[in-house]
Amino acid sequence: MAESGTNKSFESLVGHSPSLEALVRTAQIAAATDVHILIEGETGTGKELMAHAIHAVSTRSDRPFVTVNSAALPHELVESLLFGHEKGAFTGAHESKEGYVRRAHTGTLFLDEIGELPLAIQAKLLRFIEYGEVHPLGSTAKENVDIRIIAATNRNLIDMVDSGEFRRDLFYRLNVVPLHIPPLRERNRDIPELVMHFLQLAAQRNTSDPVKFSHKALEALRRYPWPGNVRELRNVCEHVAALMPGQTVCVDRLPLELHVKSPNQRSSTGFELPTGGIDMELLEIDLIKQALAQAAGNKSEAARLLGLTRDAFMYRLKKFGL
Numbered sequence: 299m300a301e302s303g304t305n306k307s308f309e310s311l312v313g314h315s316p317s318l319e320a321l322v323r324t325a326q327i328a329a330a331t332d333v334h335i336l337i338e339g340e341t342g343t344g345k346e347l348m349a350h351a352i353h354a355v356s357t358r359s360d361r362p363f364v365t366v367n368s369a370a371l372p373h374e375l376v377e378s379l380l381f382g383h384e385k386g387a388f389t390g391a392h393e394s395k396e397g398y399v400r401r402a403h404t405g406t407l408f409l410d411e412i413g414e415l416p417l418a419i420q421a422k423l424l425r426f427i428e429y430g431e432v433h434p435l436g437s438t439a440k441e442n443v444d445i446r447i448i449a450a451t452n453r454n455l456i457d458m459v460d461s462g463e464f465r466r467d468l469f470y471r472l473n474v475v476p477l478h479i480p481p482l483r484e485r486n487r488d489i490p491e492l493v494m495h496f497l498q499l500a501a502q503r504n505t506s507d508p509v510k511f512s513h514k515a516l517e518a519l520r521r522y523p524w525p526g527n528v529r530e531l532r533n534v535c536e537h538v539a540a541l542m543p544g545q546t547v548c549v550d551r552l553p554l555e556l557h558v559k560s561p562n563q564r565s566s567t568g569f570e571l572p573t574g575g576i577d578m579e580l581l582e583i584d585l586i587k588q589a590l591a592q593a594a595g596n597k598s599e600a601a602r603l604l605g606l607t608r609d610a611f612m613y614r615l616k617k618f619g620l
């Protein structure tokens with residue numbers, strides 16, 4: 299593994315918090331081997347960035363890197379999209395297709411959102427991992443394929459294993475080197491560095507002077523819980539860079555929803571907890587529904603009504619399956 303290559307690709311992961319640095323060290327060691335890797339982390343934590351970095355320093359770096367978004371594969375076509383098919387294998391198969399797995403031969407297959415793969419396909423994937431052979435649909439021949447799998451998920455796979463939604467044997471095959479990317483709120487000392495990085499990128503792209511955040515604005519960014527993680531932070535930086543080029547952004551010029559106050563700074567809402575208690579989750583779902591109704595389905599407006607960023611709002615919609 300070329301040392302300079304190592305630094306270069308993992309350098310795209312900005313941040314020096316101890317948890318990120320420890321993770322990068324483990325990832326570098328794993329990258330040099332050929333084991334399959336499972337990257338876990340909430341949405342926007344940098345799983346895809348990490349997968350690219352691992353590939354870039356691996357012995358397969360000059361070979362293909364093929365990304366498969368498991369959640370976007372139409373159910374009835376998953377098998378043929380992954381493992382390929384022969385012409386005439388099924389109605390509509392007008393020509394043969396090699397499939398993602400064969401396309402990644404000698405390289406890396408990035409299986410994003412692996413928790414979304416149907417159980418039947420999980421079984422086929424496991425078989426492929428064990429034998430290294432692909433059986434394209436409609437073909438009697440087998441083909442040897444050599445790939446490294448990097449899988450990613452923002453779901454808790456072990457919970458899915460317990461509930462029977464994910465195969466335990468596949469989980470253990472992929473989880474040889476588990477890499478868990480911590481949420482941004484657990485490494486908020488990375489925030490100033492990330493902010494600087496995104497503001498510089500935005501200034502270069504817009505050919506404008508970089509924006510600066512005032513001390514208090516930066517503090518507000520550090521306090522905010524970032525449910526959309528680094529992606530949400532990047533979006534906020536791009537937003538201010540576009541609207542206030544060259545300016546110093548003070549706390550009240552931050553997007554409205556970011557005027558987060560620490561709990562003891564917040565004034566009371568006046569809401570009184572009934573003596574019998576409440577169902578917090580139900581209340582949250584109810585408020586989200588009301589905000590959506592009031593905003594006539596406009597999600598940005600509904601988010602504003604609830605004092606949330608759009609990312610934070612979208613996160614809740616997904617979490618509650620709304």
Ligand SMILES: Nc1ncnc2c1ncn2[C@@H]1O[C@H](COP(=O)(O)OP(=O)(O)OP(=O)(O)O)[C@@H](O)[C@H]1O
Pocket residue numbers: 310311312313339340341342343344345346347348452492528529532
């Ligand atoms: N440590 C980091 N340094 C610099 N940029 C980062 C970092 N982590 C994430 N990003 C950026 O944040 C955005 C989201 O990252 P990425 O797409 O890798 O997240 P993800 O975990 O795959 O998200 P999802 O689960 O929603 O697919 C990208 O623009 C990425 O470049």
Ligand SMILES: [Mg+2]
Pocket residue numbers: 345346410
């Ligand atoms: Mg991703």
